[in-house]
Amino acid sequence: MRLILSLFFLLLPASLWAACTGTDLRTALTAPDRASIEARTAAVPFAEGNHWIARRGARTLHVIGTLHINDPRMEAITARLAPLVRQLRAFTAMMGGSQDSFITTVEAYFDQQALSALYLSERDFLQSGALTRAERETLWAEAMDGLLDQRNRNWIPVIEAAKGDRIVVAAGALHLPGEAGLLNLLQQEGYRLERAPF
Numbered sequence: 001m002r003l004i005l006s007l008f009f010l011l012l013p014a015s016l017w018a019a020c021t022g023t024d025l026r027t028a029l030t031a032p033d034r035a036s037i038e039a040r041t042a043a044v045p046f047a048e049g050n051h052w053i054a055r056r057g058a059r060t061l062h063v064i065g066t067l068h069i070n071d072p073r074m075e076a077i078t079a080r081l082a083p084l085v086r087q088l089r090a091f092t093a094m095m096g097g098s099q100d101s102f103i104t105t106v107e108a109y110f111d112q113q114a115l116s117a118l119y120l121s122e123r124d125f126l127q128s129g130a131l132t133r134a135e136r137e138t139l140w141a142e143a144m145d146g147l148l149d150q151r152n153r154n155w156i157p158v159i160e161a162a163k164g165d166r167i168v169v170a171a172g173a174l175h176l177p178g179e180a181g182l183l184n185l186l187q188q189e190g191y192r193l194e195r196a197p198f
Contacts, residue, residue, distance in 0.1 A: 022099040022100045022102065022103035023100045023103060023104075024100075024103055024104050024107040024108075025100050025101065025103075025104040025120055026104055026107070026108065026116060026117070026120065029120070033123070037116050037119045037120065037123075038116075040119055041113070041115050041116055041119065044115060044177050044178050044179075044181075045177065045178065045179060045181065045183065045184045045187075046176055046177045046178075046181055046183035046184060046193070047113075047115050047177045047178075048112050048113050048115070048177075048195075049065075049112050049176070049195045049196075049198070050064065050065035050066075050109070050112045050114075050173055050176075050198045051063070051064050051065070051195070051196040051197065051198040052064075052176065052183055052193050052194065052195055052196060053193070053194050053196045054183070054186045054187075054191035054192070054193050055191060055192050055194075056189070056190050056191045056192070058165045059165050059166075059167070060165060060166050060167070061159065061167050061168075061169055061186065061191065062166075062167070062168045062169070062196070063169045063171070063176065063182060063183060063186070064168065064169070064170045064171075065109075065112075065114065065171065065172065065173030065174075065175070065176045066170050066171065066172055066173060067105075067106065067109040067114075067172075067173060101117075101120075101121065101124075104117050104120060105117045105121075109173055112198060114173035114174050114176075114177075115174070115177050115178075118174055122140060125140055126140065148174060148175060148178070148180070148181075149178075149180035151175070152175055152180055152181060152182050152185055153180065153185065155169075155171070155175075155182065156182075156185050156186070156189065159186070160189065169182070
């Protein structure tokens with residue numbers, strides 16, 4: 001049911017989210033839950049940051065994690081990135097089924113810690129009772145592989161084939177971190193990565 005609600009919320013027009021208020025669920029985590037999410041995040045390559053610069057030879061890529069909603073805080077960022085990015089489109093890769101889950105995703109994005117919101121959604125999904133634990137784990141792993149990992153691997157040849165020495169790559173913020181994240185895959189292709197101001 002949560003997956004269906006997540007998909008429903010993902011399909012709502014961004015303008016409906018503009019007036020949303022709610023609670024960042026990360027602020028209500030117990031100390032053990034917070035420690036668990038922080039430990040998992042610390043073990044992930046490129047776990048934080050929404051703007052990275054990847055360099056290899058004369059080639060420079062600006063890799064920007066996006067959020068696909070209409071939030072007034074995006075205006076200043078979009079204006080600052082205008083010389084590099086003409087359009088900044090976005091959607092939240094895995095927001096939960098509640099308004100608070102959505103707010104958590106937004107706040108985590110602006111904290112440049114999108115992965116923490118994903119881990120919180122994962123925790124909630126795995127603790128739900130709709131399926132067996134093994135079924136929930138399999139469903140989550142398959143969703144992450146299809147939504148993130150496979151798409152990231154498919155983008156690398158496209159990025160590499162792009163013409164020019166200065167390129168902007170804008171992808172949902174959750175596509176950046178992880179073993180199969182865009183940043184780690186670019187590093188494996190020989191790019192040097194440096195976190196940039198966002």
